[in-house]
Amino acid sequence: MAFAPGLLAGRRALVTGGGTGLGRSIGRRFLELGASLAICGRRGAVLDAAVDAFRADVPGAVVTTHPCDIRDAVAVEAMLDDVWRDGPADILVNNAAANFLAQTHRLSARAVDAVLGTTLHGAAYCTVGCGRRWIEAGQPGVVLSILTLSALQGGAFTAPSAMAKAGLLAMTQSLAVEWGPHGIRLVAIAPGTFPTEAAVARLRPGGVEHAGVPLRRAGKHEELTDLAAFLVSDHAGYVTGECVVADGGRRLLGGARAGAQEMLDWTDADWAAQRARTPAR
Ligand SMILES: CCC/C=C/C(=O)SCCNC(=O)CCNC(=O)[C@H](O)C(C)(C)COP(=O)([O-])OP(=O)([O-])OC[C@H]1O[C@@H](n2cnc3c(N)ncnc32)[C@H](O)[C@@H]1OP(=O)([O-])[O-]
Numbered sequence: 001m002a003f004a005p006g007l008l009a010g011r012r013a014l015v016t017g018g019g020t021g022l023g024r025s026i027g028r029r030f031l032e033l034g035a036s037l038a039i040c041g042r043r044g045a046v047l048d049a050a051v052d053a054f055r056a057d058v059p060g061a062v063v064t065t066h067p068c069d070i071r072d073a074v075a076v077e078a079m080l081d082d083v084w085r086d087g088p089a090d091i092l093v094n095n096a097a098a099n100f101l102a103q104t105h106r107l108s109a110r111a112v113d114a115v116l117g118t119t120l121h122g123a124a125y126c127t128v129g130c131g132r133r134w135i136e137a138g139q140p141g142v143v144l145s146i147l148t149l150s151a152l153q154g155g156a157f158t159a160p161s162a163m164a165k166a167g168l169l170a171m172t173q174s175l176a177v178e179w180g181p182h183g184i185r186l187v188a189i190a191p192g193t194f195p196t197e198a199a200v201a202r203l204r205p206g207g208v209e210h211a212g213v214p215l216r217r218a219g220k221h222e223e224l225t226d227l228a229a230f231l232v233s234d235h236a237g238y239v240t241g242e243c244v245v246a247d248g249g250r251r252l253l254g255g256a257r258a259g260a261q262e263m264l265d266w267t268d269a270d271w272a273a274q275r276a277r278t279p280a281r
């Protein structure tokens, strides 16, 4: 999809989890299209490395970094104050998330909280904090939340993630109505598989396979980032409360997470091996 180079000129986007993976790809695309960028994540060094790469790829890129654990509501407020000090953001991308494969009946309360705390509560804190600032200032804004297919159809062996992402879909639909009169749009994307280091290491024990995908391949990052750019741009100015699925047709061909059928028959030893090979963060 070819966009005018200045599609997002004059806009400022906050991308949570913008130092790695899809968040980093979305941030880079927004910079290429003329936006300025604020990125947050827990690891300052990861954010700094992303900024170096952005500046190498996009000459003149304006990016600020804001280390923050979005599970902490007080830290999120401080992070948003910090972002706003350089001028208001007018786009929020709820991209940061936590997820791992596990048998749900074996999850500890802390394990459930680790996923819900980041994926649902963290995104809610960021959204409410941005929305309040936009409404108080009388300015419009856009919230784009990155969901997963499991928000729409459940996700065996990633139940807390599915619950959290379904909650974000409900947030998108609820606030599209409540905040519509303020000129604030909320939109979402439910991606299928877009290979990232984290998704492959955590969620694809058998590697990325395309058996369940009618288009017979994984998504390319640019296919997600161009969709994201379109949805936050004025070209989608009358779209709100919607979730766009970008999954190569997987949902319509059974849709279950890759490997879920095999996982139904995994032994305790298989689960222990999966746990051992899941990165700590
Ligand atoms: C295909 C679908 C598409 C979706 C893609 C994505 O979402 S990609 C995005 C994916 N990207 C990411 O996920 C990146 C961010 N993810 C992370 O930082 C970590 O994975 C985190 C979510 C565990 C949080 O880390 P943290 O330092 O805050 O937490 P901690 O280490 O202190 O653990 C807290 C509790 O969780 C427990 N526990 C941990 N692992 C497992 C497991 N495999 N199994 C079972 N339980 C597990 C651990 O034992 C502890 O409970 P305990 O023993 O005290 O009762």
Ligand SMILES: NC(=O)C1=CN([C@@H]2O[C@H](COP(=O)(O)OP(=O)(O)OC[C@H]3O[C@@H](n4cnc5c(N)ncnc54)[C@H](OP(=O)(O)O)[C@@H]3O)[C@@H](O)[C@H]2O)C=CC1
Residues within 6 Å of the ligand: 016, 017, 018, 019, 020, 021, 022, 023, 040, 041, 042, 043, 046, 068, 069, 070, 071, 094, 095, 096, 097, 098, 099, 118, 122, 146, 147, 148, 149, 190, 191, 192, 193, 194, 195, 196, 197, 198, 199, 281
């Ligand atoms: N890749 C894929 O195939 C798919 C991805 N998605 C979604 O896309 C998004 C990005 O995933 P992906 O790029 O693959 O994975 P990553 O793990 O690379 O991205 C997650 C990002 O969130 C940050 N993060 C995690 N926990 C916190 C926290 N508590 N506070 C602040 N930041 C945090 C991480 O940085 P740090 O660790 O430094 O905090 C990291 O930058 C997620 O919402 C995921 O659910 C959905 C479907 C498929």
